[in-house]
Amino acid sequence: MSAAFAPRPGAAPVARMIRAQAALETRMLLRNGEQLLLTVVIPTLLLTLFSSVDIVDTGKGKAVDFLAPGVLALAVLSTAFTGQAIATGFERRYGVLKRLGASPLPRWALMTAKTCSVLVTEVLQIALLTVIAFALGWSPHGNPLAVLLLIVLGTAAFSGLGLLMAGTLRAEATLAAANLVFLLLLVGGGVIVPLEKFPDAARSVLELLPISALSDGLRAVLRDGAGMPWGDLGVLAVWSVLGLGAAGRFFRWE
Numbered sequence: 001m002s003a004a005f006a007p008r009p010g011a012a013p014v015a016r017m018i019r020a021q022a023a024l025e026t027r028m029l030l031r032n033g034e035q036l037l038l039t040v041v042i043p044t045l046l047l048t049l050f051s052s053v054d055i056v057d058t059g060k061g062k063a064v065d066f067l068a069p070g071v072l073a074l075a076v077l078s079t080a081f082t083g084q085a086i087a088t089g090f091e092r093r094y095g096v097l098k099r100l101g102a103s104p105l106p107r108w109a110l111m112t113a114k115t116c117s118v119l120v121t122e123v124l125q126i127a128l129l130t131v132i133a134f135a136l137g138w139s140p141h142g143n144p145l146a147v148l149l150l151i152v153l154g155t156a157a158f159s160g161l162g163l164l165m166a167g168t169l170r171a172e173a174t175l176a177a178a179n180l181v182f183l184l185l186l187v188g189g190g191v192i193v194p195l196e197k198f199p200d201a202a203r204s205v206l207e208l209l210p211i212s213a214l215s216d217g218l219r220a221v222l223r224d225g226a227g228m229p230w231g232d233l234g235v236l237a238v239w240s241v242l243g244l245g246a247a248g249r250f251f252r253w254e
Contacts, residue, residue: 025117069218070191080158088166089174142221153236160243167251
């Protein structure tokens with residue numbers, strides 16, 4: 001009889017551990033005021049303000065048709081890159097990653113859980129921004145599969161770059177650098193200001209950035225009704241491989 005109630009210590013199945021860690025990561029992200037500012041408040045304000053007030057010349061058609069795809073790309077950047085880099089950087093500084101790395105949860109599973117948390121947050125962001133864009137008169141077109149591929153590859157690219165930054169720099173440096181990159185890409189990534197406004201030499205460089213590829217790809221599909229934007233997908237795929245590969249090689253847990 002006693003054998004039937006004997007304890008069986010051991011780690012839970014990896015899938016269950018990933019789900020639990022992803023749920024924890026998501027709750028922590030949504031409770032962080034600074035992250036909510038980056039992921040929800042700023043994209044919402046930019047979309048509402050620039051769609052309602054004629055500040056930037058976005059070309060022919062309604063401003064919201066140009067701005068909505070760019071703001072969706074900005075939402076992916078803010079969560080997958082900026083938010084994840086800052087949160088992971090401070091977890092590394094305070095020894096959280098070191099302790100989690102010594103737990104039954106494998107390190108690759110921890111990174112998978114973080115990625116799942118990013119995707120959940122992006123779904124909430126995109127749903128909110130889409131509702132606001134529709135209220136402002138947005139009329140999207142195009143193939144939903146192309147949109148999904150762009151967002152998935154954009155998430156992979158920005159996640160790799162964010163983890164690379166968090167795993168190689170000090171937490172304070174990560175905080176400053178991640179916010180600076182966010183602001184620079186907001187201005188020069190085709191999110192609010194069309195790339196056609198920049199000089200040809202600068203434009204040829206800016207078009208190779210992941211934020212430019214993501215915003216231009218989403219705009220080509222959702223505004224212009226294009227098919228698969230293979231060029232933009234290719235740029236994002238290259239950044240994904242480079243970013244994730246470098247993060248896996250150079251990330252320091254302590």
